[in-house]
Structure formats: C-alpha cells, structure tokens
Amino acid sequence: MSKVNAGSLEPACYEDLYRVHYPRVVRLCGLLLADSHEAEDVAQEVFVKLLQAAKTETRTMAWEPWLTRVTVNACRDRRRSGWWKWWRAPRHTSDADASSNLEHPSAGPTPEEEALSREVCGRIWQIFRELPARQQEVFALRYLEGWSTDAVAEALGLSVGSVKQHLFRAVHRLRAGIGEEA
C-alpha cells in the first residue's frame, strides 16, 4: 500500500495516486453501484475528497485503504440518496449488448454455449446485486481487489470475524445461484 506523507502531497504525487488508483476506484464503484455513469461520478467525488484531505491531513497516510474506505462510503451514500433513481433508471440495453459481444466474440464458443454462458453471467451479476451492501463490499475487496481479510476489516472498520462471516455468506449465496442455474 502506498504511504505518502499527506502534508507533502504535491500535485505530482496526487497525479500519481490518480493515475494508479482511479481505474480501480471506478471499477469498485461500478461493482457496488452497477452503473458506469454513477461509478465515474462517484469516483470523481472521491478524488475531490482526496484533494481536500491532502490539504488538511498532516499524518503519514496509507492512501490506498483511505481511498477504498472513502469509495465504499461514497457508494453507500449514493445508493441511499438516489435509490429511487437508481432503480427507476432507464435500461442501458445497448451497453449490455455491446459488452456481451465484446466478452463473447462470435469466433469462440457455439451460440448455445454463448447463450448459456451469458445466462450464467447474468445470473451471477443478479445475485451479486441482490446481496446486502456489506457483503458486496467485502466480497469485492477480498476477491476482486485481492485484499487480505485483515486489510478488508481495517478498511471497512469491521472485525476480522465479521468480515469472514460476510464473505462466507456472500460466497454461499453466489454459489447457490450458480447451482440453481446449472
């Protein structure tokens, strides 16, 4: 994890943080919000907060977990504030089709395999979105961001046991979804 003295967070250092972590933050926001536009919006907010925090924070900071924690909280706030808009938002079917086409080029599997794979993927995403927010966050950080359980616990302000509990439940439900589909 990158530790930088925040008091000396110069523009070049901020740009480094932005360049290294922005894609990851957007990706995490996308996972938690399931909306690419909202994800970019929240990621921008997070880096504005980073800039503000860099001006006031005088301690030596590990910015990576700080960014993650702020990102998770910002996503949670966004979900709370705009839940109605989030559920009622127009469908981006064209984006979905485009991503599916990119993910499964026509030269690869047969149409049946492609349809089945797409169905399974859709099912997994659906179950992931139906998980409680905390389980989504823990699963994303542990399995998709590759963090250790301890780091996840520290970033989210949870105990290690609680993180394991959330992780196991998330994995159990996701696997059950795969099992139903199979």
Added chain:
Amino acid sequence: MSRCLGDRTLWRLSEGEGSREERTHVISCVVCAGRLRRLEQDLRHLQSVLAGPLPPRLALVQARPVRLRWTTAAATLAAMVVLAWFGVWWQRPSPPPQMETPQESIWPLIDGVFGALFPTVEIVFSATSDRLSDLDDLQAALVGEWPCEGPAGFANVDCDEDDTLALLLGEP
C-alpha cells in the same frame, strides 16, 4: 477425523486457514477433496465473471420496477380508498340522533294533557257567546221565558213543570 467437513470449514480451507486435521481429512477424503476443488473452481468462476465488464442491468431492472410499480400502484390505490372513505365519513350529514323517538313519545302526552284541560272551556264559551249574552239570560229569567235550550247546567230543567221557579216569581 472421519466425518466430512462442512461448507464453512471447506471455505476456510480455501482461504488458507483451517487446522492440520482438517487438511489431512481433505487429502484423505475423496468427497471432501472434490467439494473443495469445486468450491475453488466456483470462486474462480465468480471472480472472472465479476471482474469482467460492468454488468448489463437487464435482469434486475426488468424484475424490480415491475414489483415496485405494482407495490406503488397498490399503495396508491389503498391510500385513495382510505381517503375517499374518510372524506365520505367526514362529510356525511349527522342524522338527528334519537330525536324522533322522544318526540313521538312526548307529543301524544302533551296533546292528551291539553286536550284534557282546554277543549270543554272552549266549547262552553263558544256556545254561550253564539247564542245568548248574560243580559239576555237575565232578561229571560225575569220575564220567565227561560229558554229550554239554555246552558247545559239547566238542560235538565223541565220548563213547564218547574214549581220552584214559579214560587220564586210569586206566581201561584
């Protein structure tokens, strides 16, 4: 350890945790080894899917709003029904509560009382005023021409056979 491991224990093993006995069991037990392999395979699959392109919003967006619309419509309808009922109840003219029954029970009594007190008086006064004044009565009495159709109090007096009146007038 002879019993097969639970799902949580297998997941702990996949996380690199678990006791030595549990690891030994997984090595020796074909069933548990297969379950652990399948768990790790599923985890890889989940990671590969969820780490892929951002999801299409198809399934959830198609499922949820329908439910939300139904819920919203049902809630709105219920609220309208309740409001309508309340409005009707509020604006309904209050019925004259329990007024007719007392009137029905009281007025006959009042009629009876007035009927018992006043009708004869009216009849007497009307009868006397229509026929003869007091002066006529006195005059008639003095000349001995008391009309037979006089007041009711004298109705039973036989004019032709009234000796008392003759004595009073000094007639033989």
